[in-house]
Amino acid sequence: MFFIFVQKYYDYIIIGAGASGLMLANAFGSDPYFKGKTVLLLDKDAKKTNDRTWCFWEENEGDFDSIITKSWNQIQFYGQSYGAAQEIAPYKYKMLRGLDFYNSYLNNIQSYGNVTFLQDLVTAVEDHKNYVDVTTKSAAFRGTKVFNSIFDYTLLHQQTKYPVLQQHFIGWFIKSEQPIFNPDKATFMDFSIPQKGNTRFMYVLPFSETEGLVEYTLFSADTLAEQEYETAIKKYIKENLKCSDYTIVEKEKGNIPMSCYNFSAKNGDNILHIGIAGGWAKASTGYTFMSTYRKTRELVTFLKKNKPLSSFTHKDRYWYYDLLLLDILHKDNSKGRHIFESLFKGSSPQLIFKFLDEETTIREDLKIISSCPKSYFIKALFNRLF
Numbered sequence: 049m050f051f052i053f054v055q056k057y058y059d060y061i062i063i064g065a066g067a068s069g070l071m072l073a074n075a076f077g078s079d080p081y082f083k084g085k086t087v088l089l090l091d092k093d094a095k096k097t098n099d100r101t102w103c104f105w106e107e108n109e110g111d112f113d114s115i116i117t118k119s120w121n122q123i124q125f126y127g128q129s130y131g132a133a134q135e136i137a138p139y140k141y142k143m144l145r146g147l148d149f150y151n152s153y154l155n156n157i158q159s160y161g162n163v164t165f166l167q168d169l170v171t172a173v174e175d176h177k178n179y180v181d182v183t184t185k186s187a188a189f190r191g192t193k194v195f196n197s198i199f200d201y202t203l204l205h206q207q208t209k210y211p212v213l214q215q216h217f218i219g220w221f222i223k224s225e226q227p228i229f230n231p232d233k234a235t236f237m238d239f240s241i242p243q244k245g246n247t248r249f250m251y252v253l254p255f256s257e258t259e260g261l262v263e264y265t266l267f268s269a270d271t272l273a274e275q276e277y278e279t280a281i282k283k284y285i286k287e288n289l290k291c292s293d294y295t296i297v298e299k300e301k302g303n304i305p306m307s308c309y310n311f312s313a314k315n316g317d318n319i320l321h322i323g324i325a326g327g328w329a330k331a332s333t334g335y336t337f338m339s340t341y342r343k344t345r346e347l348v349t350f351l352k353k354n355k356p357l358s359s360f361t362h363k364d365r366y367w368y369y370d371l372l373l374l375d376i377l378h379k380d381n382s383k384g385r386h387i388f389e390s391l392f393k394g395s396s397p398q399l400i401f402k403f404l405d406e407e408t409t410i411r412e413d414l415k416i417i418s419s420c421p422k423s424y425f426i427k428a429l430f431n432r433l434f
């Protein structure tokens with residue numbers, strides 16, 4: 049028999065010090081309600097590199113404003129036959145460098161007496177009904193509740209009930225010799241590029257006239273060979289931005305799951321999956337940062353009620369909307385451009401943001417839905433029901 053030598057006991061163990069782990073650890077450290085709770089935050093990385101850039105929209109001022117790098121008041125959308133730059137007030141589209149977030153949150157966490165951050169690789173998590181054992185490469189810990197943000201695609205791919213798409217992308221941070229960007233507006237989606245049977249768009253964040261991020265993005269089932277993203281970025285910079293003299297300062301890549309899979313099935317009374325692992329990414333867009341912020345607040349309120357973690361879940365009408373879109377894109381991935389073009393042509397960006405934030409009224413939902421190609425959605429609904 050194999051015995052685990054438990055090194056230390058904690059009330060809460062958080063696995064992963066990424067977006068969700070740090071937001072939750074910060075809440076446990078800053079909310080007086082959790083002052084008496086001991087918290088261990090584990091991550092295999094020291095979180096000292098700028099491994100991603102987060103963007104999100106938000107009305108007016110927000111909690112991340114002190115570490116925001118840039119924000120935009122206008123977004124640009126390009127479809128095949130429609131394009132528009134629009135003011136988004138009262139929203140702003142905000143950008144946050146991963147490293148600035150990690151530094152700021154780890155700094156806060158260091159100042160809290162009840163939260164310990166430890167760099168170690170988690171190798172096993174075992175639920176024993178009254179406690180959970182977390183084994184790492186160099187130690188073992190026991191917690192009353194565990195919040196796990198380790199994500200892998202295996203479970204999603206083991207089922208076929210819900211399609212699994214990905215928002216996958218490579219982005220280049222470039223610096224050009226000549227002015228090529230308009231720093232006042234972010235290109236939210238540029239669908240003018242070849243679709244090749246998929247939903248493909250360019251995403252451009254200009255920081256100044258000569259600096260910006262150009263990202264080739266797909267909403268599709270399979271990732272591409274690295275070369276394909278890079279060739280497309282190069283072509284876009286040359287042909288759309290009319291630039292041949294530039295340097296690549298930094299690169300980023302990622303893939304975010306887009307699925308209505310029941311992520312909470314893996315939760316137990318004492319283990320809750322958080323962040324992308326908990327299904328907190330918006331299934332129809334891959335946007336996760338702000339939904340993680342909102343879910344963290346919900347979770348904190350929920351924990352104060354002392355209920356089993358397995359009951360922290362809910363499915364609402366937005367889940368069905370996302371499911372229908374994913375069903376459509378899974379069946380025929382080339383339909384994305386038409387859907388997003390109709391959406392942006394028929395609705396204001398403010399209403400689209402409100403809808404994606406899942407804050408619309410039924411009447412507003414109907415306005416959004418009626419701006420999309422209805423036959424696609426009716427067919428997808430029919431296929432789900434029968």
Ligand SMILES: Cc1cc2nc3c(=O)[nH]c(=O)nc-3n(C[C@H](O)[C@H](O)[C@H](O)COP(=O)(O)OP(=O)(O)OC[C@H]3O[C@@H](n4cnc5c(N)ncnc54)[C@H](O)[C@@H]3O)c2cc1C
Nearest residue numbers: 064066067068091092100102103170302323324335336337
């Ligand atoms: C490049 C990139 C850009 C993105 N841009 C946006 C954006 O603009 N807007 C948006 O809303 N969303 C964006 N996302 C999606 C999402 O917001 C991020 O992926 C976000 O970081 C997800 O948070 P998380 O806590 O679920 O996972 P993560 O932030 O990835 O945190 C998981 C943590 O777990 C740690 N870990 C993993 N395995 C182990 C292990 N075995 N032991 C210990 N630790 C482990 C990892 O080191 C990591 O720190 C982006 C994602 C990527 C990859």
